[in-house]
Amino acid sequence: MSEHHIKLPEGSIEKTTTTLNLGPTHPATHGVMQNILELDGERIVSTEQTIGYIHRAFEKLAERRPLAQITTLTDRLNYCSSPLNNMGWHMTCEKLLGVKTPKRVDYLRVIIMELARIADHLICNSIVGVDAGAYTGFLYVMQYRELIYEIYEEVCGARLTTNIGRIGGFERNFNDIAFQKLEKFLKEYPAVLKEFENLFQRNRIFMERTMGTGAISAERALNYGFTGPNLRAAGVDYDLRAHSPYSSYEDFQFNIPVGTTGDNYDRWLVRNQEMWQSLSIIEQAYQKVQEFKGAEAEVYHADVPEYYLPPKADVYTKMEALIWHFKIIMGETEIPAGEVYHSIEAANGELGFYLISDGGRSPYRLHFRRPCFVYYQAFEELIKGSMLSDAIMTMSSLNLIAGELDA
Amino acid sequence: MSRPVSYNLIQKPLVDDISMAEMPEGHQGEGFFATSLDKVIGLARKNSIWPLPFATSCCGIEFMATMGSHYDLARFGSERVGFSPRQCDLLMVMGTIAKKMGPVVKQVYLQMAEPRWVLAVGACASSGGIFDTYSVLQGIDQVIPVDVYVPGCPPRPEAIIDGVIRIQDLVGKENLRRRNTDQYKALLESYGIQ
């Protein structure tokens, strides 16, 4: 007899509502989270969420690893847009260590981060379509996500869990093939996004499924700690890229799309518009990168030999490079003690890193402020009183990534 | 203490851009073909596996890319991915399984009907991956028997397809009575499954 791991509460036979377990194994690839719904017919009376089905103890793991090795953990937070998490972590370390990155590195980072944002929003918007029944959009845009993966591969070698960049810059300069692929992306993608948009934006079935469901007001959203597209759909124009610019975002011209009611349709529209804005930022960044000529075009990392591994040819021939290499690998670099909190605008909202360092090679305490974890609490309020199918749409339009929920 | 290394030495030459599957051995004549039953059943089963994608984390996104049109998994017969264990043959566990999720994986495995196969995709499902922590199950073979492991973090779509092809080899060559043998029953007993 196998044991059931759901215990029925007392009085559950006498009550008039149905208990439905929207359990950890979903038919839609959202990741593992469990909602136990109390239904009155098709209407939802209340819900209780259980998470932790993919708790991998990142925060405890991080206390074991030196700063450069924690990048591989940050990959796996929001795995649809790993480069964003990686860059956020590198910027946190740079804040702690006092490293300033040159402009070219900043612009290259912006290109990679905005590509990651497009990849994440593409998944979210197409999965909202899949949950409403439209599978075509998802298959169509996956092809362009493959192109984004190819660009990552040219830079760092991996498709999904990229571990891209190092403290101070990148591990190698972007080669010509990467720029060719980027140009191909910039040329072909706008037409694709237009087609994808036409499939959904004024589609009557989609609008009727998503308008009016899962709405939240701006005050409740702020009280719940919403950030990112979910907050902007509710009407608050808070975007970390504009309010506390990092990585030279102040040099770019972009708009922040804002919704009105905070329902599923507004969230879809906000993400869609953000993809257009990201595309424009990438074009601007690419132009700025191409303006660097000569020796400046070879700069791909900050000049910080204490934290950035020197090139191998130098390690074998020069004394200082050998010493820096030894100190970095053995973990004897000077890491100042202190605490720093840095946050970036990840695809889902404000992804924050709270790092307490005691001077040793690994952090004393590292905490990830994960946007999904914070706004999933509001799910009960969002779906109370609505129908079961609306709950499914709300769950997918909130863009819940299980890796970020549980860490 | 070195472990033996094996390379993929099976090469099938490509003839005219089309690769034909081999016919099983048997006698054929005018309008009939006689062969043993398990070969026919194996051939039919292996080219129409219905997988259940148990996607938990990053490997699930690579699975989505595998199901996309670039690396199409549907051409191997897995067009219909089902989410109901009662209707599926292959349980593809993709992603980290935490100790909280272990009973759920076991429950899903128990609900599948024989014959069933399990593919562990990714380092986390095979052995716990990079997460050697108190909360992660160090490989799903702690709770269910696994047939093929696909290493990688995440494995490339080509690697996932390779794993599915090896499952197809297993399915094609399986003895029809295997599920009733004592050895298989002993295997399930060792996992606590009746």
Next chain:
Amino acid sequence: MALTNEHIKQRLIEKFGEQISGFEEPYGMLTFEAPKEINLKVLNFLYDDAELKFRFLTDITGVHYPDKTGNELAVVYHLHNLEDNVRIRFKVFTGVSTPDVYTATGLFSAANWMERETYDFFGINFVGHPNLKRILNVDEMDYFPLRKEFPLEDQTRIDKDDEMFGRG
């Protein structure tokens, strides 16, 4: 007039006097600590005050300092004033024998799960929390894993090959 760290510090000292201590500014963020009995009063003051307006709760987390006897567990609140773009960090210390801290869920709904996570990892009991149970770990776990005395790995494993890990 822009809201500077000096000004915030001044307002806090005016209101709470000697109770608030430990003012620091690591990397530009004003950090201070207060005794755990008045944590709600401080949070309410920062929320309601017309000038300070710290109405967005960014994060609540915990830290374990095994060396500070009597004050081993810290609860760290990160607050954010969205209009003036000012962040502030507020710490509350408590001992490991009676780790009770008042909950902030009345003021910020976001604190609900954040406090559950802090309870799950450190064992800090938030008094008045509507649903204080484990959120990320299995319900049957009887220890608080992120405290420094507990190991990272699962100790019940028998299949680890010590030679492969350099311990053989």
